[in-house]
Amino acid sequence: MADKKVKEPKVKAPKTKAPKKRKLKTYQQRQDRNGYAFMAPWIIGFLAFTAFPFVMTIYLSFTHVKATILGYDIKWVGLANYNSAFFKSETFVPALLSYLQMIIPYTFIVVVLSFIIAYLLCKINVGKSILRTIYFLPVIIMSGPVMTQILNVQDAGQAATTATDAVVQTNAFSDIFIMQIIQSYSPAFANGLAGVFDHLSIILWFTGIPIVLFINGLQKINPSIYEAAKIDSANAWQIMWKITIPMLKSIGLIITVFTVIQLGMYESINPVYELIKEQTGKTDGGLGYAATYSWIYSILALLIIGIVFLLFKDRKPKDIKARQKQEKKLKKLDKQQKRRLAAQKRHQRKEAKRFGK
Numbered sequence: 203m204a205d206k207k208v209k210e211p212k213v214k215a216p217k218t219k220a221p222k223k224r225k226l227k228t229y230q231q232r233q234d235r236n237g238y239a240f241m242a243p244w245i246i247g248f249l250a251f252t253a254f255p256f257v258m259t260i261y262l263s264f265t266h267v268k269a270t271i272l273g274y275d276i277k278w279v280g281l282a283n284y285n286s287a288f289f290k291s292e293t294f295v296p297a298l299l300s301y302l303q304m305i306i307p308y309t310f311i312v313v314v315l316s317f318i319i320a321y322l323l324c325k326i327n328v329g330k331s332i333l334r335t336i337y338f339l340p341v342i343i344m345s346g347p348v349m350t351q352i353l354n355v356q357d358a359g360q361a362a363t364t365a366t367d368a369v370v371q372t373n374a375f376s377d378i379f380i381m382q383i384i385q386s387y388s389p390a391f392a393n394g395l396a397g398v399f400d401h402l403s404i405i406l407w408f409t410g411i412p413i414v415l416f417i418n419g420l421q422k423i424n425p426s427i428y429e430a431a432k433i434d435s436a437n438a439w440q441i442m443w444k445i446t447i448p449m450l451k452s453i454g455l456i457i458t459v460f461t462v463i464q465l466g467m468y469e470s471i472n473p474v475y476e477l478i479k480e481q482t483g484k485t486d487g488g489l490g491y492a493a494t495y496s497w498i499y500s501i502l503a504l505l506i507i508g509i510v511f512l513l514f515k516d517r518k519p520k521d522i523k524a525r526q527k528q529e530k531k532l533k534k535l536d537k538q539q540k541r542r543l544a545a546q547k548r549h550q551r552k553e554a555k556r557f558g559k
Contacts, residue, residue, distance in 0.1 A: 262493035268486055283494040294495060297473035298502065304471055305462060305506065308405060312461045313454065316409045320416030321446075334417070338410045404471065408464060412457045419453040420446070455514040459507050466503060474499045 238245075263283055268275045287294045323333055385392035423446065431441050447454075469476040474495065481492035 259493045259496060262490055263497050265490050267489040274489070279490070283490050284498070287491070287494050287498060294477060297477055298498070301466070301472055301474050301499075301502075305465055308465055308471070309458060309461045311405055312408050312412060312465075313458055315405070316412035316457065317416050317450075317454075319409065320413045320420060323413070324417060324420045337413050408461065412461065415453055415457055416450065419450045423449055451514055451516070455510065458510045458514070462503065462506055462510070
C-alpha cells in the first residue's frame with residue numbers, strides 16, 4: 203500500500219497593510235505652511251500679550267475709570283465718552299483734523315521719495331553699498347532716544363517763537379515761483395506744502411525702511427522683461443510706468459500701510475497721539491477717555507488703510523471683466539435650464555403615478 207500523502211497545513215502569511223499614500227501637498231500649501239511657521243512667534247506673542255489689552259481697551263472706552271487706593275473704580279457710562287470726545291472736547295476734533303492734514307501729504311511724499319531714491323540707488327554701480335548704508339543709518343538712530351531728543355528740541359524751538367516769527371515762517375516759501383502758482387489756486391494746499399518743507403528733514407528720517415523694501419522689489423524684477431521691452435522700442439518712461447511701477451504695486455501697498463502707522467506713532471507730528479498719552483496719565487477718569495481716543499483714532503487709521511487698499515487694488519482689464527460677466531450669465535442660464543428640466547421630470551413622474559403608467 204502506497205503511503206498516503208500527508209497534507210501539510212497551509213500557513214497563512216500574515217497580512218500586511220498597504221502603506222498609506224501620502225497626499226502630495228501643492229506648492230502653494232507648502233508656502234502657506236512656511237509662512238505661518240515664520241509668523242508663529244508673532245501670533246503667539248499677540249495672543250499672549252496683546253489680545254487681552256486689545257479687548258479691554260474696547261470695554262474701557264465705554265466706562266469711567268478712576269484710580270483709587272484700592273485699585274481702579276470702573277463704572278459703565280455707555281457712549282458718554284464718545285459724546286464728550288466729539289461734542290464737548292475742544293482739542294480732540296481739531297487734533298483729528300490736524301492728523302488728517304499731516305498724514306495724507308506726508309505719506310505721499312515719503313512713498314514717492316523712497317521710490318525715487320531706491321530707483322536711483324539701483325542704477326548706481328559705484329559706491330552702491332555705502333550709499334545704501336547712509337540712507338538706512340537714520341532708521342537706526344531714530345529707533346533710540348536720539349530721535350526723540352531731536353523732535354523735542356524742535357518742538358521747544360517752535361513753541362519759543364513769537365507771533366511775528368510764525369508769520370515769517372509761514373511766508374518763508376512765498377517768494378518761490380511754483381509756490382506762488384499753487385497758492386493762487388489753493389492757499390490751503392500751499393500752506394500744507396510749506397509745512398511739509400518745514401519738516402522735510404524729519405520726513406527724510408522715515409524713508410530708510412521704504413527704500414530698502416523698494417530696492418528689494420526692484421532687484422526681483424526679471425531683467426529679461428526690460429530687454430524685451432527695449433526690443434519693442436519702449437523708452438525709459440514707458441518701461442517705468444508699464445513694467446516697474448505695476449510690478450511694485452504689492453510692495454508699495456506694504457510701504458504705504460507701514461508709513462501710515464509709523465507716522466502716527468510720533469507725538470511731535472501727530473497731536474492725537476499726544477492727547478492719548480496725556481489722558482492716560484490722568485487718574486480721574488483719564489483712562490476711559492484715553493481708550494475712547496485710541497479707538498476713534500484706530501478706526502480713522504483703518505479707514506485710511508482701507509482707502510490705500512482700494513488705491514492699490516489690481517484692476518482687471520475691460521475685456522476680462524466683460525468675459526467674466528458673460529460667463530456668469532451663461533452659468534445663470536445653465537442653472538435655470540437645469541431647474542426647468544428637473545421640474546419637468548417631477549411633473550412627468552406625478553402624471554405617471556396619477557394615470558398608472
